[in-house]
Amino acid sequence: MIKLTGVEKRYGRKKILNGVTFEAGKGQITCLIGINGAGKTTILQAVMGLTPYQKGEITIDGEKLSPKMMEKITYIPDAMTLLPKMRIKDAFQFMADFYQNWNEKRAKEILNFFKLQEDERISQLSKGNTAKVNLLMGLAMDADYILMDEPFSGIDIFSREQIADVFSSHLVEDRGVIITTHEISDIEHLIDKAVLLADGVVKKEFMTEQIREDEGKSVIDVMREVYQG
Amino acid sequence: MKLFGKLVNFEFRRFLPIYISLLTIVFLIESVGVLSYSFMMKSEITESIVKHGLSKEQFLQDHGFISIGNVLSGFMFTLPIVIAAVTIFIYILFIWYRDWLGENTFIYRLLMLPVKRIQLFFSKGVTILIFVFGLIAFQVAILPALQVILKLIIPVDYRLDLTTQGLIRSFYYLKFLLPENFIDFVINYGFGTAFVIVLFTMTLIERSYRFKGIFIAAFYGISALILVFSPYILQGIMQGYFYKNELLWMQFSIAIVLSIISVFFSNHLLNRKIRV
Amino acid sequence: MAIRFDKREAVYIQVIRHFKEQIAIGEMKSGQEIPSRRELAQQLKINPNTVQRAYKEMEEEGLIYTDGNKPSIITKETERIEAIRESLITEAIDQFVDRITSLQIPKEQVFELVQLKLNELGEEDEKNHD
Numbered sequence: 001m002i003k004l005t006g007v008e009k010r011y012g013r014k015k016i017l018n019g020v021t022f023e024a025g026k027g028q029i030t031c032l033i034g035i036n037g038a039g040k041t042t043i044l045q046a047v048m049g050l051t052p053y054q055k056g057e058i059t060i061d062g063e064k065l066s067p068k069m070m071e072k073i074t075y076i077p078d079a080m081t082l083l084p085k086m087r088i089k090d091a092f093q094f095m096a097d098f099y100q101n102w103n104e105k106r107a108k109e110i111l112n113f114f115k116l117q118e119d120e121r122i123s124q125l126s127k128g129n130t131a132k133v134n135l136l137m138g139l140a141m142d143a144d145y146i147l148m149d150e151p152f153s154g155i156d157i158f159s160r161e162q163i164a165d166v167f168s169s170h171l172v173e174d175r176g177v178i179i180t181t182h183e184i185s186d187i188e189h190l191i192d193k194a195v196l197l198a199d200g201v202v203k204k205e206f207m208t209e210q211i212r213e214d215e216g217k218s219v220i221d222v223m224r225e226v227y228q229g
Numbered sequence: 230m231k232l233f234g235k236l237v238n239f240e241f242r243r244f245l246p247i248y249i250s251l252l253t254i255v256f257l258i259e260s261v262g263v264l265s266y267s268f269m270m271k272s273e274i275t276e277s278i279v280k281h282g283l284s285k286e287q288f289l290q291d292h293g294f295i296s297i298g299n300v301l302s303g304f305m306f307t308l309p310i311v312i313a314a315v316t317i318f319i320y321i322l323f324i325w326y327r328d329w330l331g332e333n334t335f336i337y338r339l340l341m342l343p344v345k346r347i348q349l350f351f352s353k354g355v356t357i358l359i360f361v362f363g364l365i366a367f368q369v370a371i372l373p374a375l376q377v378i379l380k381l382i383i384p385v386d387y388r389l390d391l392t393t394q395g396l397i398r399s400f401y402y403l404k405f406l407l408p409e410n411f412i413d414f415v416i417n418y419g420f421g422t423a424f425v426i427v428l429f430t431m432t433l434i435e436r437s438y439r440f441k442g443i444f445i446a447a448f449y450g451i452s453a454l455i456l457v458f459s460p461y462i463l464q465g466i467m468q469g470y471f472y473k474n475e476l477l478w479m480q481f482s483i484a485i486v487l488s489i490i491s492v493f494f495s496n497h498l499l500n501r502k503i504r505v
Numbered sequence: 506m507a508i509r510f511d512k513r514e515a516v517y518i519q520v521i522r523h524f525k526e527q528i529a530i531g532e533m534k535s536g537q538e539i540p541s542r543r544e545l546a547q548q549l550k551i552n553p554n555t556v557q558r559a560y561k562e563m564e565e566e567g568l569i570y571t572d573g574n575k576p577s578i579i580t581k582e583t584e585r586i587e588a589i590r591e592s593l594i595t596e597a598i599d600q601f602v603d604r605i606t607s608l609q610i611p612k613e614q615v616f617e618l619v620q621l622k623l624n625e626l627g628e629e630d631e632k633n634h635d
Contacts, residue, residue: 045504045505048340048341049340049500050337050340050341050503050504050505051504051505052437052501052502052503052504067342067343067344067345067346068343069343070341070342070343071343074341075337075341077334077337079333079334080333081333081334081335081336081337081338082333082335082338083243083331083333083335084331084332084333094239094338097235097239098232098235098342098343098344099342099343100343122333123332
């Protein structure tokens with residue numbers, strides 16, 4: 001389980017996270033929802049130690065972040081982080097060089113699934129394919145937890161469908177997934193848990209099936225209540 | 230440790246294209262220097278012997294022996310050394326900034342590698358050292374080759390050929406970079422390494438605190454500089470109490486202490502303060 | 506298989522209802538293998554945990570049956586299938602009656618209208634068959 005307790009982050013005088021507390025379980029898809037600037041990306045970066053926070057605690061299966069943890073948890077940022085000169089196969093080599101949990105077989109499988117070629121250069125990828133390669137790099141690791149930042153933003157409908165298919169596939173089976181989005185409709189039925197953020201705090205945290213069953217509300221109904229009510 | 234080697238290899242390969250161009254430029258400029266010197270001297274020989282009918286002895290009395298040693302302190306050898314030094318200096322900063330400011334933000338990947346982050350720091354440092362030593366080795370290696378150019382143009386009777394050691398000794402910058410005395414060698418590269426470490430730390434301060442960091446980094450750098458030269462301030466106060474040698478060792482010790490502090494500080498920044 | 510999901514109702518309940526309907530109309534036959542939880546999640550584009558939950562409930566209700574590691578199958582007990590059909594019919598009738606009574610329409614008129622509607626559908630069916 002990934003657990004955040006009272007995480008606070010200031011940048012200058014501005015409070016970006018104002019005591020964020022929530023949990024994301026293994027074998028579940030947890031979705032961080034909020035408008036841009038709600039602190040979604042910052043939360044993922046804080047979990048990965050990519051940005052400092054001043055207060056609170058983040059643990060992964062009860063442990064704090066450490067170098068060896070980078071094989072247990074992986075982060076797929078919104079932007080391409082591989083070098084433009086690399087070909088996809090160079091990127092594979094880079095990952096294989098540094099990660100014991102890199103699963104080459106799965107990497108090739110996802111490559112086929114997304115209909116990408118090994119020889120394509122990172123700099124030549126379309127926006128949709130960039131998102132897919134990003135996703136691939138994370139999914140091909142045998143990691144227990146995968147964090148994805150806006151996997152659906154700014155890409156074409158077909159790429160979105162393909163990426164959405166990943167969430168109901170064996171590629172995320174038994175893993176803990178946290179994804180951020182400001183647009184829930186693509187994945188409403190794919191997620192287990194929704195965490196609604198605004199102004200750097202968690203406004204509501206709920207299991208989607210439970211809210212549908214107990215209160216007869218869709219995720220968007222709850223969002224409406226929280227953000228507009 | 231295996232991963233550290235891979236990191237160094239990776240960093241090395243990233244700069245390799247520019248590095249190879251740099252070595253090529255060094256070689257080309259120096260070749261042109263030797264060529265033009267050789268042809269100039271050859272025409273001098275022709276002129277004095279054929280036109281003025283001087284003897285070989287008279288020529289040598291006027292001009293001395295023709296040797297590559299005469300151009301090693303000249304512009305065509307100073308220029309490439311300056312170019313190389315400036316390039317490497319810029320790369321000491323660029324080796325970090327490229328990971329943030331490059332077309333894609335590679336720093337994400339680096340910080341998420343399953344290695345202690347201070348290893349990134351060391352791998353980049355070692356890469357810089359490799360480039361420096363590589364450059365020196367390259368310079369030493371091409372000197373005999375450059376001398377061959379001279380040999381092909383100037384007849385043996387007019388020449389003074391130098392051994393590799395002689396070449397190094399008559400090349401001012403190389404004499405500094407490759408001192409014969411081992412202690413001098415350690416001191417020179419100790420200062421060099423400390424310089425790189427402090428510069429890296431300043432970079433990381435800026436990368437952690439951004440705008441505010443520029444001032445902290447500047448303060449850090451200036452403080453380090455003052456500290457390293459503080460023995461001379463002390464010397465002023467004590468009115469020349471210390472030997473020159475003692476001052477140097479004091480400076481050296483300060484540089485080492487500064488390096489150690491900088492490494493610990495950088496480790497802290499990389500683990501707790503860095504932002505992508 | 507495709508389901509149009511209601512976003513305000515638990516997805517697992519909708520999956521179970523879909524199975525029941527398919528069984529009632531004979532689209533799914535007694536003893537037939539059903540897709541694995543992963544396959545169904547992929548087909549319906551829903552969370553595998555949700556499918557898991559639906560299968561678990563259906564198993565408890567005796568709707569499907571799993572023998573060891575083999576794929577689950579639709580129950581072979583005909584009474585169960587009959588019961589499912591009946592419960593679906595009862596449910597539909599209940600809903601219908603609920604609406605109708607709230608509109609306060611006389612019984613005779615209701616029978617008449619139902620008769621008329623069913624005849625209409627029957628004729629349309631015949632036309633379609635031609």
